[in-house]
Amino acid sequence: MHIVITGGAGFLGQRLATRLLARGELRGEAIQRLTLVDQVEPPCPPSDTVDVAGRALDITEPGALDTVLDARPQVVYHLAAVVSSAAEADLDLGMEVNFDATRALLEGCRGRGLANTRLIMASSVAAYGGELPAVLDDMTALQPQNSYGTQKAMCELLINDYSRRGLVDGCVLRLPTIIVRPGRPNAAASSFASSILREPLNGEEAICPVATSLQLFVMSPAKVIEALIHGAEVPGEALAPFRAFMLPGITVSVAEMLDTLRQVAGDEALARVRHEPDPRIEAIVASWPARFETRRAEALGFAGDRSLHDIVMAFIEERSR
Amino acid sequence: MHIVITGGAGFLGQRLATRLLARGELRGEAIQRLTLVDQVEPPCPPSDTVDVAGRALDITEPGALDTVLDARPQVVYHLAAVVSSAAEADLDLGMEVNFDATRALLEGCRGRGLANTRLIMASSVAAYGGELPAVLDDMTALQPQNSYGTQKAMCELLINDYSRRGLVDGCVLRLPTIIVRPGRPNAAASSFASSILREPLNGEEAICPVATSLQLFVMSPAKVIEALIHGAEVPGEALAPFRAFMLPGITVSVAEMLDTLRQVAGDEALARVRHEPDPRIEAIVASWPARFETRRAEALGFAGDRSLHDIVMAFIEERSR
Numbered sequence: 001m002h003i004v005i006t007g008g009a010g011f012l013g014q015r016l017a018t019r020l021l022a023r024g025e026l027r028g029e030a031i032q033r034l035t036l037v038d039q040v041e042p043p044c045p046p047s048d049t050v051d052v053a054g055r056a057l058d059i060t061e062p063g064a065l066d067t068v069l070d071a072r073p074q075v076v077y078h079l080a081a082v083v084s085s086a087a088e089a090d091l092d093l094g095m096e097v098n099f100d101a102t103r104a105l106l107e108g109c110r111g112r113g114l115a116n117t118r119l120i121m122a123s124s125v126a127a128y129g130g131e132l133p134a135v136l137d138d139m140t141a142l143q144p145q146n147s148y149g150t151q152k153a154m155c156e157l158l159i160n161d162y163s164r165r166g167l168v169d170g171c172v173l174r175l176p177t178i179i180v181r182p183g184r185p186n187a188a189a190s191s192f193a194s195s196i197l198r199e200p201l202n203g204e205e206a207i208c209p210v211a212t213s214l215q216l217f218v219m220s221p222a223k224v225i226e227a228l229i230h231g232a233e234v235p236g237e238a239l240a241p242f243r244a245f246m247l248p249g250i251t252v253s254v255a256e257m258l259d260t261l262r263q264v265a266g267d268e269a270l271a272r273v274r275h276e277p278d279p280r281i282e283a284i285v286a287s288w289p290a291r292f293e294t295r296r297a298e299a300l301g302f303a304g305d306r307s308l309h310d311i312v313m314a315f316i317e318e319r320s321r
Numbered sequence: 322m323h324i325v326i327t328g329g330a331g332f333l334g335q336r337l338a339t340r341l342l343a344r345g346e347l348r349g350e351a352i353q354r355l356t357l358v359d360q361v362e363p364p365c366p367p368s369d370t371v372d373v374a375g376r377a378l379d380i381t382e383p384g385a386l387d388t389v390l391d392a393r394p395q396v397v398y399h400l401a402a403v404v405s406s407a408a409e410a411d412l413d414l415g416m417e418v419n420f421d422a423t424r425a426l427l428e429g430c431r432g433r434g435l436a437n438t439r440l441i442m443a444s445s446v447a448a449y450g451g452e453l454p455a456v457l458d459d460m461t462a463l464q465p466q467n468s469y470g471t472q473k474a475m476c477e478l479l480i481n482d483y484s485r486r487g488l489v490d491g492c493v494l495r496l497p498t499i500i501v502r503p504g505r506p507n508a509a510a511s512s513f514a515s516s517i518l519r520e521p522l523n524g525e526e527a528i529c530p531v532a533t534s535l536q537l538f539v540m541s542p543a544k545v546i547e548a549l550i551h552g553a554e555v556p557g558e559a560l561a562p563f564r565a566f567m568l569p570g571i572t573v574s575v576a577e578m579l580d581t582l583r584q585v586a587g588d589e590a591l592a593r594v595r596h597e598p599d600p601r602i603e604a605i606v607a608s609w610p611a612r613f614e615t616r617r618a619e620a621l622g623f624a625g626d627r628s629l630h631d632i633v634m635a636f637i638e639e640r641s642r
Contacts, residue, residue: 091486129562129563130563131459131460131563132460138452139451139453139461139462140460140462141459141462141463141563142462142478143460143562143563144478144481145485145562147482147486150482153478154478157463157465157471158475160464161468164466165468241450241464242450
């Protein structure tokens with residue numbers, strides 16, 4: 001079993017790599033090779049049994065993934081992306097990285113006859129937008145109100161079509177907003193959602209750029225990694241007729257997040273959150289829906305978190321390891 | 322007022338050009354110039370007042386539309402496309418013509434600051450598919466089960482995003498299956514829908530490749546042309562948050578179509594229809610839904626046909642002119 005992860009230096013890529021190595025197998029086969037691809041050479045988690053390699057590649061360059069795909073991986077995790085606010089700030093960059101590179105990856109699989117290679121792409125709640133119903137389901141239209149979501153929605157369509165044509169075996173998981181991400185704030189419009197919990201828990205200040213009434217559909221890093229693993233293992237036949245769907249997140253308001261922060265870490269932690277409305281962030285995030293029926297994902301065996309409290313406690317526990 | 326029509330040599334392009342010239346104005350402005358673009362030089366309907374030009378261009382060539390867009394048209398009708406069964410037979414051709422050329426057109430508008438140019442694209446019922454509800458509405462997901470529909474759905478997303486960013490003023494009309502088209506059968510999977518009426522009415526044989534229980538969502542050529550005109554005139558503000566929607570067709574079964582044929586032209590006309598099931602055609606067309614609530618289009622002032630009988634009588638009347 002040879003697995004490739006694009007965006008392998010990122011938070012999800014690194015965590016997925018570590019988890020795959022700990023498992024040692026995927027789809028019932030021992031993992032022999034794991035290739036991490038990113039703009040910068042990704043750190044390689046240690047392994048005694050698996051050949052782990054990090055490759056620095058610009059996936060927007062023509063043929064960038066040629067040698068990686070020549071090795072005929074059975075599973076490709078396509079996590080590389082320009083985040084939402086960066087894609088909004090630079091249309092060309094977003095199109096190149098988020099759309100054109102995905103298309104090139106599909107063409108690379110097609111050209112090599114990698115019909116049975118499972119390609120798992122991360123899509124996003126940002127692909128939804130417009131005049132949405134109160135509760136969304138698997139047949140709710142994608143009418144994104146931001147360029148990142150537009151590019152992801154286009155990739156979903158293309159991966160589905162290539163899979164339907166038998167050119168690759170695609171599976172697209174629409175990720176809820178991930179909280180609590182470790183590390184530092186980034187350019188994603190949703191960065192604050194982790195920041196307002198993580199920074200105060202680390203004794204630092206955080207900025208909340210949105211109204212506390214704003215609701216988000218969230219999932220913990222641990223559950224996202226579980227979903228990515230399951231995305232490689234769910235049978236291709238079960239994924240027809242459309243290979244993209246929302247993962248089962250939970251609905252939380254910013255007020256509930258701050259309340260959980262106070263419960264877990266007290267008033268002084270809560271006081272570290274400064275409220276500084278940012279209309280640019282609010283405009284993007286407020287267009288993302290927060291209530292879903294995720295029947296498709298659940299029927300396929302994907303599972304979500306039990307509660308916001310569990311998510312926060314898991315972050316605290318992990319941080320102290 | 323300068324108007325451009327891509328696919329200008331096609332059935333819709335020619336009919337639209339004739340109608341525009343008969344009107345003499347669009348959006349309250351006198352039409353001064355009409356440019357028809359197609360692979361072959363489009364015939365130019367005569368006009369005393371309008372400068373009508375036909376241009377033979379391959380829109381898949383880089384910069385093909387440069388000189389056309391340099392003239393800064395106020396309205397661009399983008400009707401050029403590879404039809405459904407051809408796009409299914411040749412993925413690359415479909416992607417180049419249906420998707421890449423549309424993207425190039427958007428980029429051409431963006432590069433010239435044509436923010437106020439109304440770009441009207443024809444999309445299709447073929448963009449729908451998957452596990453559809455009994456009656457579709459404006460928020461039903463596009464999960465196309467054919468490459469033509471995939472490419473059109475991707476264009477919808479891109480046109481919406483470019484419009485949202487203020488780079489162009491887009492409007493995408495999802496066309497029902499058009500009956501009765503004049504002329505000869507073509508490579509479109511839906512070609513039979515016109516053929517089984519048109520050929521018998523012309524005293525010729527026709528082949529029906531699908532079950533008579535199959536339902537279609539249809540619109541007459543006259544109503545489609547009316548919708549294309551209205552698509553240029555509806556205010557841009559009214560089109561947000563998503564600039565693509567289904568036009569108000571009517572739901573008819575193949576059995577009803579054959580029954581109307583018999584009512585209008587008798588048993589001998591009906592006997593000219595040979596039933597020869599074609600699984601390839603049936604597979605494509607059966608994935609297209611036939612029942613819609615088209616609230617968005619109706620609220621925006623788009624109108625459909627009254628009955629199948631009217632559609633057939635209009636074809637007979639027109640043919641005899």
